[in-house]
Amino acid sequence: MSIWQQLFDYGFSQRALLAAGLIGFVNGYLGGYIVLKRSALFAGGLTHTLFPGIALGALVAGLNPYSALFGAVGMALLAGLGSTGIASVSRIDRDTALAILYTAAFGAGLIALERIGTYVNIENYLFGNILGVGNTDLWFVYVAGGVTMTLLILLQRPLLLYVFSADAAASQGVPVQWLGHGLAALLVVNMVISLQAVGAILTLGLLIAPAAILYLFSNSVRVILWGGGVLGAGVSVLCVVLSVATDVQTGPAIAGVFGLIFLLAFLASPVYGLAALVLKRYQMRS
Amino acid sequence: MNAGKHDNTATTVPAAGPHRLEVRDLHAHYGRVCALRGVSFETTCGRAVALVGGNGAGKTTLMKAIVGLLPGTEGEVRWQGRAVHHSIPEIAYLPQRQDLDWRFPITVRALVEMGCYAHLGLLRGMRLADHAAVDSAIESMQLGALADRQIGALSGGQQQRAFIARALAQEAHVLLLDEPFAGLDHPSCETLGKLLGKLTRQGRLVIASHHDLGNVDRLFDEVLLLNRRLIAFGSPAEVLQAAALKEAFGA
Numbered sequence: 093m094s095i096w097q098q099l100f101d102y103g104f105s106q107r108a109l110l111a112a113g114l115i116g117f118v119n120g121y122l123g124g125y126i127v128l129k130r131s132a133l134f135a136g137g138l139t140h141t142l143f144p145g146i147a148l149g150a151l152v153a154g155l156n157p158y159s160a161l162f163g164a165v166g167m168a169l170l171a172g173l174g175s176t177g178i179a180s181v182s183r184i185d186r187d188t189a190l191a192i193l194y195t196a197a198f199g200a201g202l203i204a205l206e207r208i209g210t211y212v213n214i215e216n217y218l219f220g221n222i223l224g225v226g227n228t229d230l231w232f233v234y235v236a237g238g239v240t241m242t243l244l245i246l247l248q249r250p251l252l253l254y255v256f257s258a259d260a261a262a263s264q265g266v267p268v269q270w271l272g273h274g275l276a277a278l279l280v281v282n283m284v285i286s287l288q289a290v291g292a293i294l295t296l297g298l299l300i301a302p303a304a305i306l307y308l309f310s311n312s313v314r315v316i317l318w319g320g321g322v323l324g325a326g327v328s329v330l331c332v333v334l335s336v337a338t339d340v341q342t343g344p345a346i347a348g349v350f351g352l353i354f355l356l357a358f359l360a361s362p363v364y365g366l367a368a369l370v371l372k373r374y375q376m377r378s
Numbered sequence: 379m380n381a382g383k384h385d386n387t388a389t390t391v392p393a394a395g396p397h398r399l400e401v402r403d404l405h406a407h408y409g410r411v412c413a414l415r416g417v418s419f420e421t422t423c424g425r426a427v428a429l430v431g432g433n434g435a436g437k438t439t440l441m442k443a444i445v446g447l448l449p450g451t452e453g454e455v456r457w458q459g460r461a462v463h464h465s466i467p468e469i470a471y472l473p474q475r476q477d478l479d480w481r482f483p484i485t486v487r488a489l490v491e492m493g494c495y496a497h498l499g500l501l502r503g504m505r506l507a508d509h510a511a512v513d514s515a516i517e518s519m520q521l522g523a524l525a526d527r528q529i530g531a532l533s534g535g536q537q538q539r540a541f542i543a544r545a546l547a548q549e550a551h552v553l554l555l556d557e558p559f560a561g562l563d564h565p566s567c568e569t570l571g572k573l574l575g576k577l578t579r580q581g582r583l584v585i586a587s588h589h590d591l592g593n594v595d596r597l598f599d600e601v602l603l604l605n606r607r608l609i610a611f612g613s614p615a616e617v618l619q620a621a622a623l624k625e626a627f628g629a
Contacts, residue, residue: 246500246501264495
């Protein structure tokens with residue numbers, strides 16, 4: 093049986109392709125704002141709260157899609173809002189506060205995991221299992237992805253003002269605090285719908301890499317946002333095909349391929365890559 | 379962001395008339411630290427006002443308080459006779475250059491277009507009039523040849539002018555500039571000074587924090603001497619006197 097037959101004749105692989113494309117697009121687009129705001133570290137901290145959230149949810153209500161969903165969302169919101177709150181009333185900055193909160197949560201998650209002893213099943217949430225996406229999961233993706241894209245497109249102008257300079261944006265009447273919280277909330281929602289595709293840990297790569305790659309080439313925000321979406325969708329779909337053909341896991345494949353593309357972009361970009369630097373040196377000498 | 383009328387005459391503004399900025403008994407706090415105490419002054423459009431004072435004298439704080447960026451502010455700011463409670467597009471604040479992300483993937487033109495967002499609202503596209511306003515703002519800051527350049531590839535003076543052009547596209551009447559001359563070489567200072575002069579002659583009010591006492595009288599019409607409270611306010615010749623300076627800088 094050819095790969096193409098395997099891909100299109102079975103429901104599970106059709107669902108996987110659809111989910112990968114949608115999740116990849118939304119992540120790549122949303123990631124543009126995270127890269128522009130230089131919040132990758134904050135986003136990385138949040139991804140580390142998903143797993144302990146799932147573990148604690150499983151301890152309370154058993155491991156199922158709903159306990160995983162509410163556990164992950166709850167823990168990420170708690171850590172995100174908690175660290176933002178701590179930073180706003182004390183001299184501790186947000187990244188420092190989040191680092192402590194998420195490691196504490198991770199510790200609690202590991203202890204919870206030992207109590208429930210279902211490591212094998214939780215692995216799907218850690219590293220993703222897109223070939224196991226069900227119809228319910230797909231509905232989550234439709235709704236969350238649709239809401240996210242609608243909001244991001246509707247609020248594109250104030251968001252752009254905000255990520256460029258919060259002070260200047262506020263002086264133009266943009267409600268920067270609400271935008272900041274809103275962006276963090278969308279981030280959490282998208283990390284959770286990405287769990288199925290790439291898992292709790294690897295979701296950061298799918299979020300950050302597409303925009304970071306385009307950032308090495310383009311001086312247009314539109315290219316970085318929409319291009320990030322297209323790149324995210326393309327690589328994700330490609331990796332589903334790859335994993336059906338070669339039996340490699342999809343999540344790790346996505347993270348790995350993005351790492352490779354980023355490295356190539358960094359080396360070869362004639363605008364902001366190593367190649368540009370070498371070229372400039374060479375031109376100066378001659 | 380309010381949708382509103384957007385005319386394409388970004389460089390012509392009605393003559394001064396009733397365009398008046400009044401600041402009454404302004405207090406600002408950072409936590410328990412009092413950063414500004416009872417600052418009151420008023421000035422009209424068509425002037426350039428220098429905010430002069432040492433480090434921590436409250437120059438940036440005063441500007442941020444005027445545009446409503448500081449939550450713990452008491453006192454009143456009135457623009458054209460009406461109390462200002464929210465940030466309004468007529469009053470633009472331009473942060474210090476070092477506080478901005480110059481690697482941001484944006485060209486001069488796209489930066490200036492951001493000034494139109496206040497008028498465009500969320501979704502309305504740029505119309506001919508908006509493009510004309512952007513072009514005229516860029517031209518008036520003498521950046522026509524650099525319009526497609528990424529903002530990090532500009533000199534310090536050009537960066538400052540690009541931001542002023544953005545404020546012009548926003549149709550700002552009052553421009554609050556945080557240390558616009560800092561770090562500029564002499565020719566850039568001269569160019570920027572001339573362009574600011576042009577803005578005030580068009581009827582705009584320019585308020586800028588400034589640290590070089592050597593050229594205050596050439597660049598500005600009025601000086602506000604600040605040291606957490608208002609020490610003196612008036613023409614450069616009146617204000618920059620030994621006693622007042624000593625009080626302001628504590629030397």
